[in-house]
Amino acid sequence: MARQTKENTGLSPLEAERLRPCLDAFLASTDSQARIAFDPLEFPHRYENPRDIEVSALLAAALAYGRADLFRPKVDALLKRMGPSPAAFVRELDVAGAxxxxxxxxxxxxxxxxVAVLLLGMGRTLRELGSLEALFVRGLEARGSWHGALDAFTSALRDVPMEPLRKALGPERGLHHLLPSPLGAGAAKRLNLFLRWMVRGPDGVDLGIWKRVRPSALLIPLDTHIGRISKHLGLTRRNDLSWRTAEEVTASLRALDAEDPVRFDFALCHYGMSGVCPTKPVPENCARCKLLPACAVGRKxxxxxGGTEGRARATR
Incomplete structure (x- = not known):
């Protein structure tokens, strides 16, 4: 039998027991409701109908890259023009409407x-299968893996006639960035973010409207903030933002909570986004951080x- 290493097993039980109180205290101290206003999650929270929630969520997640103050107005403008029901809008959408x-x-x-490919793909899915959840579950059952299910999901959404769209709107430019197919070795952060919103909860943050997928199966939406903080906390030894790194971080989090491993994602990501935990550590912030006992970089x-201040006092 091949020897298992930390790279493929995540935290040991002892490491998990040491880290869990820090992360629980950190999560309890996070004002999640205040942070939703700075998150693309604000858009699906506007709706009550599950189909409107999942359509607005996928559109928001797909465009949630770069600076929030730049992508949020784009998503907001599109949703306002789509009317009170994004699901009804995409069900009826054709090339002329796009x-x-x-x-x-x-x-x-x-x-x-x-974006037209995404909207038309969602519309066809709702007409044929009734929900985006049904499309994802179909891929999960057929492929048998999270990566395979996401690959099948994006491939199906992209299966729309391209020539009429190109004639109406011009050639596509970043379609693979919006809906990667094949999925590849990247972490697929925005797609896993969408799935977290749909599967977890409802808990005031995530919406939990999908009932056929368990939160225990989710993969961490890995970005620069989560990657950096995860390494500080010993959740991974890897430096890249790949699918393998996301799997390793998630494996570590499962040692903390097997049923809901990504429940810390929102709080940890916004800790980095807010600037409180930047790339270059700020000593004053580290000293006040509830994660300090578990953070190797923060303790250092x-x-x-302390050593610098001590030497400065000694020379006075």
Missing amino acids: RELLDGFVYRFNVGTD TVKAR
């Missing part, structure tokens, strides 16, 4: 044709600050 909605749309890597930073 052109009316998206002519001239540009956000960084993406143009109107890219605070210790170095």
Whole structure:
């Protein structure tokens, strides 16, 4: 039998027991409701119908890259033009409607044709299967893995006639960035973020409208903030933002909570997004951080600050 290492097993039980109180205290101290206003999660929270929630959520998650103050107005404008029911809008959407909605749309890597593929794909899914959940579950049952299910999900959404769209809106530009297919070795952060919103909860943060997928199966939505903080806490030894790293971080979190491993994601990600835990540690912030007992970088930073202050006092 091959020897298992920390790389593929996550935290040991002893490590998990040491880390759990810190993370629980950190989570309890986070004002999640205040942070939702700075998160693309604000958009699906506007709706009550499950189909409106999942359509608005996937659109918001797909465009949630770059600066929030730049992508949020783009998502907001699209949803307002789609009317009170995004699900009803995409069910009825055709190429002419996509052109009316998206002519001239540009956000960084993406143009109107890219977003039209997503909206038309969602509309066809709702007409044929009734929900986006049904499409994901179909892929999960057919492929048998989380990566395979996501690959099948994006491939199915992209299965729309392209030539009429290109004629109406011009060529696609960043379609693979918006809906990667094949999925590849990347962490697929925005897709896993969408799945977290749909599967976890409802708990005031995530919406929990999908009932056929268990939270225990979720993969951490790995970005630069989660990657950096995870390494500080010993959740991973890897430096890249790959699918393998997301699996390793999630394996460590499962040692803390096997049924709901990604429940810490929102709080940890916003800790980095807010600037309280930046790339270059701030000694004053580290000293006040509830994660300090478990954070190797934070302890080192605070210790170095103490030594510097001690030497400064000695020379006065």
